[in-house]
Amino acid sequence: MGMTMSQKILAAHAGLEKVEPGQLIEAKLDLVLGNDITTPVAVKEFEKTGFTKVFDKSKVAIVPDHFTPNKDIKAAEQCKMIRCFARQMDIENYFEIGEMGIEHCLIPEKGLAVPGDLIIGADSHTCTYGALGAFSTGIGSTDMAAGMATGKCWFKVPSAIKFVLKGKPKGWVSGKDIILHIIGMIGVDGALYKSMEFVGDGVKNLTMDDRFTMANMAIEAGAKNGIFIVDDITLDYVKKHSTKPFTVYEPDPDAVYDEVYEIDLGEIRPTVAFPHLPDNTKTIDEVGEVEIDQVVIGSCTNGRMEDLRAAARILKGNKVKKGVRVIVFPGTQNIYLEALKEGLIQDMVEAGAVVSTPTCGPCLGGHMGILAKGERAISTTNRNFVGRMGHPESEVYLASPAVAAASAITGKITDPDTILKRD
Amino acid sequence: MKAKGKVFKYGDNVDTDVIIPARYLNTSDPKELALHCMEDIDKDFVKNVKEGDIIVAGRNFGCGSSREHAPISIKASGISCVIASTFARIFYRNAINIGLPILECEAAVEGIEAGDEVEVDFDTGIIRNVTKGSTFKAQAFPEFMKKIMAADGLLNYLKSKATDDL
Numbered sequence: 001m002g003m004t005m006s007q008k009i010l011a012a013h014a015g016l017e018k019v020e021p022g023q024l025i026e027a028k029l030d031l032v033l034g035n036d037i038t039t040p041v042a043v044k045e046f047e048k049t050g051f052t053k054v055f056d057k058s059k060v061a062i063v064p065d066h067f068t069p070n071k072d073i074k075a076a077e078q079c080k081m082i083r084c085f086a087r088q089m090d091i092e093n094y095f096e097i098g099e100m101g102i103e104h105c106l107i108p109e110k111g112l113a114v115p116g117d118l119i120i121g122a123d124s125h126t127c128t129y130g131a132l133g134a135f136s137t138g139i140g141s142t143d144m145a146a147g148m149a150t151g152k153c154w155f156k157v158p159s160a161i162k163f164v165l166k167g168k169p170k171g172w173v174s175g176k177d178i179i180l181h182i183i184g185m186i187g188v189d190g191a192l193y194k195s196m197e198f199v200g201d202g203v204k205n206l207t208m209d210d211r212f213t214m215a216n217m218a219i220e221a222g223a224k225n226g227i228f229i230v231d232d233i234t235l236d237y238v239k240k241h242s243t244k245p246f247t248v249y250e251p252d253p254d255a256v257y258d259e260v261y262e263i264d265l266g267e268i269r270p271t272v273a274f275p276h277l278p279d280n281t282k283t284i285d286e287v288g289e290v291e292i293d294q295v296v297i298g299s300c301t302n303g304r305m306e307d308l309r310a311a312a313r314i315l316k317g318n319k320v321k322k323g324v325r326v327i328v329f330p331g332t333q334n335i336y337l338e339a340l341k342e343g344l345i346q347d348m349v350e351a352g353a354v355v356s357t358p359t360c361g362p363c364l365g366g367h368m369g370i371l372a373k374g375e376r377a378i379s380t381t382n383r384n385f386v387g388r389m390g391h392p393e394s395e396v397y398l399a400s401p402a403v404a405a406a407s408a409i410t411g412k413i414t415d416p417d418t419i420l421k422r423d
Numbered sequence: 424m425k426a427k428g429k430v431f432k433y434g435d436n437v438d439t440d441v442i443i444p445a446r447y448l449n450t451s452d453p454k455e456l457a458l459h460c461m462e463d464i465d466k467d468f469v470k471n472v473k474e475g476d477i478i479v480a481g482r483n484f485g486c487g488s489s490r491e492h493a494p495i496s497i498k499a500s501g502i503s504c505v506i507a508s509t510f511a512r513i514f515y516r517n518a519i520n521i522g523l524p525i526l527e528c529e530a531a532v533e534g535i536e537a538g539d540e541v542e543v544d545f546d547t548g549i550i551r552n553v554t555k556g557s558t559f560k561a562q563a564f565p566e567f568m569k570k571i572m573a574a575d576g577l578l579n580y581l582k583s584k585a586t587d588d589l
Contacts, residue, residue, distance in 0.1 A: 024565060041451045041491050049578040067449060074449035124489040124513055140491035140517035142577050150581065154567075188436055189483035193512050222483060224512055277436060364445040364488070383487060385440040387463040392444075 002252025004160040005227050006195040009135040009249055013118040021159035029059065030134075031112055032147035033121030035103055036064035036075070039082040041141035042122060046148060054089045055151030061093035061112055062086050063103040066360040071367035101332025101358045104128040104216060104300035109332055111242025115230045116249055120144070120153050125300050125382065127218045130227035131211035132234055133248060137225045158224045160195035161186070162257040165202030167266035171423060172416040174310065175210030176302060176380065176400035179217045180271040182263070184281030192222035194258065197251060199229045202265045208237045209306035216301045217382050220278040272378075272413060273398035276386045284403065284415045294377040295320075295408040296389075297353075297401050298329025299363045302380035305335055307401040312344035314405035314419050320352030321411035327362065327369045328355045353408070365389050371396075378407045424545040426503035426524065427553075428475035431461075431468060432537035435481035439493040439514065442485065448492055453499035460496040474501040477543065479535050481507065485514025494518040504543050506550060506561070508532050519568050520577040526550065531559035 003011065003018065011019040013027035034042055039062055054060050062082055067075035086094035093112060100106065104125050107113050115133035119126065122144035129136035139153065147153050163182065183190070196218045198211075206214075211228050218226025228234070230248045238246060269283040297311045308330060320326050328348055330336040336358065339345050345355055362369030363381040371377055371390035377397070379389065384396035397413060406416040416422070441464040443456055450456065461468035478497065484507035485493060494517045497505065505518070508529040518525045524545055531550045535541060540553040548561040564572070574580035 024567060037445075037448045038489060038491065041495075044451065045576075045578050049582050066445075072449060078449060078451070122489055122491075124487065126489075138489040138513050140489050140513060140520060142491060142520035143516060146520075146577050146581055149578075188486060189509065189511070192483065192509060219487075219513075222486060222511060364440070366445055366448075383438075383440070385438045385487060387444050388440050392463040 001256055002254035004195060004255045004257065005197055005229070005249050005251045006135050006160060006225055007157055009116060009118055010155060010157055019157045021157050023157045024154060025157060026152050026154050027118055029120055029147055029151050029153055030117040031059055031061060031119040032144060033061045033103065033107065033119065033123065033126060034144050035066050035123050036068060036079050036082060037066045038122035038141045038144060040078045042144040042148065043081060043085045045142055045145040051149040054091065054148045057090050058092045059151065060091050060148050061107060062091060063095050063100055063106055065100060065102050065358065066364065067366050068359055069097055069357060099333060102300045102303055102360060105303050105331025105335065108132060108212070109241060109334060111244060114238055114242050114244045114246035115234060116247035120147050124219045125216050127223065127225050128212055128216040128300060130215035130218065130225050131208065132238065133228060133230035135225055135227065138219060158193055158195045159258045160197050161191055162260045163196060163198050164200035164260065164262045165198060165265055166200055166262060167202050167264045168205040169265045169268060172270055172310065172400070172402040173268050174400045174402065175206060175213035177268055177271040178265060179214040180273050180278070180281050180398060181268050183217065183221045183279045184271065186221055188220060188277050188279045189222040191218065194223055196221065196223045196226040198226065199251065203229055204231055204233065205265060207306055208233060209304040212304060213301055220382060270400060270403050270415060272403060273384055275384050275395040275397065278382070278384060278398060287413045290397065290413040291376065291411060292324065292378045292407055292413065293375040294369060294371060295324060295326040295404050296362055296369060296377055296379035296381060297404050298331065299360065299381040300331070301382045302401050303329050303331030303335065305338055307380065308335070308339045308344050311401040311405040312347040314402055314416055315351035315353065315408065316347040318351055318409045318419065320408045324408055324411050326353035326408045328353050329361055330355070330358055332358055362389050378404050378413055380404050425543065426475060426477065427542045428477045428503055429473065430477050430479050430535055430537055430539045430541050431472065432535065433464060433478065433480040436483045436486055437464060437480050438487040439485055439490050440487055442493040443490065443496045448490060451492065453495050456492050456496035457499035460500040469500065472500050472502065475503045476501060477541050478502055478505045479532055481532060482509045484510050486511035489513045491517045491521060494521055494523045498523040506531050519571055522572055522575045524572065526561040528559050528561035531561065534559060
C-alpha cells in the first residue's frame with residue numbers, strides 16, 4: 001500500500017520508511033509559527049515550564065498581524081510581550097509593523113515555506129502553505145510552545161481525500177469559487193482529521209494565488225491539511241522567493257484514499273457562502289436579491305496580487321454604491337507596493353474604496369470594519385460564523401474578490417460578468 | 424478521575440468564535456476569558472454554569488480558529504468535561520494539551536438532554552445519565568494522550584520526560 005503526499009512528508013520528518021493512517025508519530029519541524037493572539041499564550045506556557053531557548057532561532061516565525069497596528073491597550077501589551085520574547089530569543093523571523101503582513105501571505109513571500117516542509121502554526125489557516133507542496137497545519141498555543149522548545153510535534157497520521165482537478169476555470173471563476181464549491185459539496189466536517197490532496201491536469205490552470213486560497217480554506221472543511229502537487233508554477237514561485245533547500249514529494253501511484261472526487265473546473269460558477277457556515281453555498285445564479293452594507297477585500301485567503309487585480313479591474317471607472325463601505329486589505333507591504341505601482345490602489349480609491357495597512361482586522365471581528373446589529377457584509381475572507389465580523393446578529397457572505405467588487409458597485413450580491421464580461 | 428454535573432447541550436458545528444468571540448482575545452487571562460465563554464451562542468451560560476457542569480454537543484465541536492482561548496475559557500468557566508459526537512481536530516489537540524477532558528460518543532449525545540445530571544468516569548470512558556438511568560461508553564484515549572492529561576498538559580509532560588520517548 002502506497003502513501004499519500006502528506007503521509008510521505010510526515011514519514012520523512014519522523015525518520016520512518018513508512019507510516020499508516022492513525023499511527024501516532026513524532027516528527028521534526030521545519031518552521032513553527034505564531035501570531036499576536038496565540039503567541040502570548042505560548043510564551044506564558046514556554047516560560048512557566050522553564051524553557052529558556054528556542055530549538056532553532058531561524059525556524060521560529062512570529063507575525064503580529066491580528067490586532068495590529070495595536071487596536072487597544074490590551075492588544076498593545078500582548079504585542080509588546082511577544083516583541084520582547086522575540087528579542088530575548090533572538091528570533092530571526094519576527095516581523096514588525098512596516099515589514100509585516102498577514103502571516104499566511106507573508107511566510108511564502110519571505111521564502112520561509114517550501115515544498116516538502118513540515119510546518120506547524122498557531123493559527124488555523126497555517127494550512128495555506130500546502131499550496132507549495134508542504135505539509136502545513138494549524139495547532140494551538142501549547143503545541144507552538146512545545147514546538148519552539150523541542151523542534152518536534154506529535155501527529156496522528158491522517159488518511160486523505162483526493163480531488164482530481166480537470167479543465168480550466170471560466171471567466172471570473174477563481175480559487176475561491178472552487179474551494180467554496182468543494183466545501184459546499186463535502187461540508188464543514190467533510191474532511192475532518194484528513195488531508196485534502198489536490199492533483200490532476202487542472203492544477204496547471206491555477207495560479208499560485210488560486211492555490212494559496214484553496215489550501216487556506218482546507219480547514220473550513222475540517223481538514224488537517226490541504227496540499228497541492230508541485231509543478232513548474234510552484235517551482236517558479238519558490239525560485240523567486242526562497243533560497244531554502246527543498247524536496248518535492250509525489251503521492252505514490254498506489255496511495256490509498258478514503259474518497260476520490262473528480263472536479264471539472266470549467267463547470268464551476270462564481271460561488272457564495274451564505275451565513276453562518278462556509279458550506280452553506282449557492283452559485284451566483286441562485287443568490288437572489290441580497291443587499292449589503294460592507295465589502296471586505298483582502299485577508300490571508302484573498303489578499304494577494306491576483307485578488308487585488310481582479311477587484312481593481314472591476315472597480316476601475318465605476319463608483320461604489322452610495323451607502324456601501326468598501327475596505328481593502330493588501331496581504332503584505334510588498335503586495336501593497338506592487339498594487340500601488342500597478343495603479344490598482346488608485347483605481348480602487350477612485351471608485352470609493354478605502355485601503356488599509358495589512359491586518360487580519362475585520363475578518364475575525366478584530367478592528368477596522370466591525371459590523372453593527374443587523375448589518376451585512378460580503379467578504380473575501382474565510383469564515384461566516386455567527387458574530388465573526390462583529391455583532392452576533394450581523395451577517396457575512398463569503399465570496400471571491402471579483403464577486404465582492406461587483407457587489408460594491410451595485411450594493412447587492414452581484415455576478416461580476418454583469419459589470420465587466422470576462423471570457 | 425470522575426466528573427459529575429448538569430448538562431448544557433448544543434448542536435453541530437459549535438465554532439470557536441461563539442465559544443470565545445475574537446473581540447475578547449486581547450487578553451489570555453483564563454478568568455477574564457471565562458466571563459465571555461459561549462457568549463454568542465448562549466448568553467446565559469456564564470450566569471448558569473456551576474463548577475463540574477458538562478457540555479454535550481453534536482458534530483465538529485470547536486471548529487474554526489486555533490485559539491487555545493476556547494478550551495481555556497471552557498475549563499476556567501468550571502466545565503469538567505465536553506462530550507461531543509466529533510471534535511474539530513485543533514480543538515481536540517488543544518483540549519488535551521491544556522488538560523480539559525473531552526470524550527467522543529455519539530450515542531451519549533443522542534441520549535442526553537439539556538439539564539440532565541451526568542456522571543463521567545475518565546478511566547473507563549463510561550458516561551452515565553443519572554437523570555434518565557442510561558449508560559454509554561466513549562472511545563478510550565490512546566495511552567500517550569492519557570499521559571499528557573495525567574501530567575496536566577503537554578508541556579509538563581515534555582518537561583518530565585525526555586522528548587524522544589513520546
